Amino acid sequence: MALPTPADAGGSQVKSAVRTVELLEYFAGRPGMHSLAEVQTSLGYPKSSLYMLLRTLVELGWVETDATGTRYGIGVRALLVGTAYIDGDEVVAAARPTLDRLAEETTETIHLARLDGADVVYLATRQSQHYLRPFTRVGRRLPAHSTSLGKALLATHSDDEVRKILPERLAPLTEHTFTDREELIEELALIRERGYSVDHEENTVGLRCFGIAIPYRTPARDAVSCSVPVARLTPGREQQIRDALFEARDRLTLATRHL
């Protein structure tokens, strides 16, 4: 799930601001409480600077301490901004009825996600009502190269752009995950041709996903997918899901044409 850290270069940055968000991302990446020394060795900031920074964030409620006051973790205040991103997003708002309809038509789990660096971020989900269903949550990040959503989005970039986004070797999540960037790029050509992507248990064993990009900007930023346990899949059902996805894509294209 390599979090990209874009543009370290390029002009002077406000140091404490960089550290503030790096610190928040550190805590977010490792739930639970952490000592100052632990954070210090991980991030490499001087102890005293880190101490002041932590004290400030604790006072603001963005970082919390345990009863002893010496172990730190992410605070309640951080919740606020994350959900606001979703609430204010025009694409999420415009996609709502289409997602509902897609969920009804397929009765399977539906995702709307956005490409951020080499990851996709879930913006909205509709849970399958079946007992057997994938676990997901808004805000979750997954590698683009192992998901149908990510592959559908990467396919709207040129091969060279994809080479800039992804490293040469890709981290495997299952035995089916593409681990070679160039092999993945060949697959992207196929995706462009037929208009949708498929994830054959590349992210989760037992789960097949179908993804399609929303073309309101190029390269595309958002995509929708439908995830189905292989146990429930038949050729006929697969065709049905593909049709529903294409129809959803057309509706979404209309709903987002003003963006």
Add this chain to the structure above:
Amino acid sequence: MALPTPADAGGSQVKSAVRTVELLEYFAGRPGMHSLAEVQTSLGYPKSSLYMLLRTLVELGWVETDATGTRYGIGVRALLVGTAYIDGDEVVAAARPTLDRLAEETTETIHLARLDGADVVYLATRQSQHYLRPFTRVGRRLPAHSTSLGKALLATHSDDEVRKILPERLAPLTEHTFTDREELIEELALIRERGYSVDHEENTVGLRCFGIAIPYRTPARDAVSCSVPVARLTPGREQQIRDALFEARDRLTLATRHL
């Protein structure tokens, strides 16, 4: 939904860190895109300082700009940390089975929330399966004084502590909302006595909620509630819900005794 800004006083703070989170909270509070000048007049920072800060946060993906690059809004990266707070929380994890069971027993909307200043923050919800149901989302904030959750939590504080947390005049959300702090404090005495709180359409017209605090620390930090449209309420059903809540409280007390 007065966001508390605790402890402005007390020791030197890292200025850029304070501004960073204030800026994020600003964007979170006003979804959509905003010009530099607009933010500048609202927050009162010098233009040039704000400019540098924004540029830094844009590079890091925590703030996004529109196509022109001159209008700013909250970025994808902010999503990450918010959801992490929930994922890492021991109370949320420990409460999961109890919430599921409570949702099944009552078939109504269930909330787990935490007190933060004068607000409550939703940490987990179980949606009612009925067609008529309240709209909620994890991360949402509501005033403590107008919710059963908030009142159940405030009741575990002493009257003087409540006077420190709440202002004298309370903002009304419906015609039933308590607007006088001292009147609310009288109600809190009643809540302590009977062990649970009731919100009689004080937050949303047509909705009655029952709340109960989880006593794993004093004063309590978290509470659970059950929200029911008045149209579906009968005396017998109300009794049933109260019983289920008390049972849930006992289960949660057990599940959180190690915290």
Add this chain to the structure above:
DNA sequence: GGAACGCGTTCAGTATACGGAACGCGTTCA
């Protein structure tokens, strides 16, 4: 058409936040 505005951007002097080193304190060994 030109002057005045509004807005984003740059610059340089200076207030200030950073960071290396020292301190205090509790814990762990020999």
Add this chain to the structure above:
DNA sequence: TGAACGCGTTCCGTATACTGAACGCGTTCC
């Protein structure tokens, strides 16, 4: 038992990030 460690905390000189003023550019208004 006392010396050595680990960890959080404080201190002070200095590197540096902040800010007020100036700039450039597009738009508005007379």
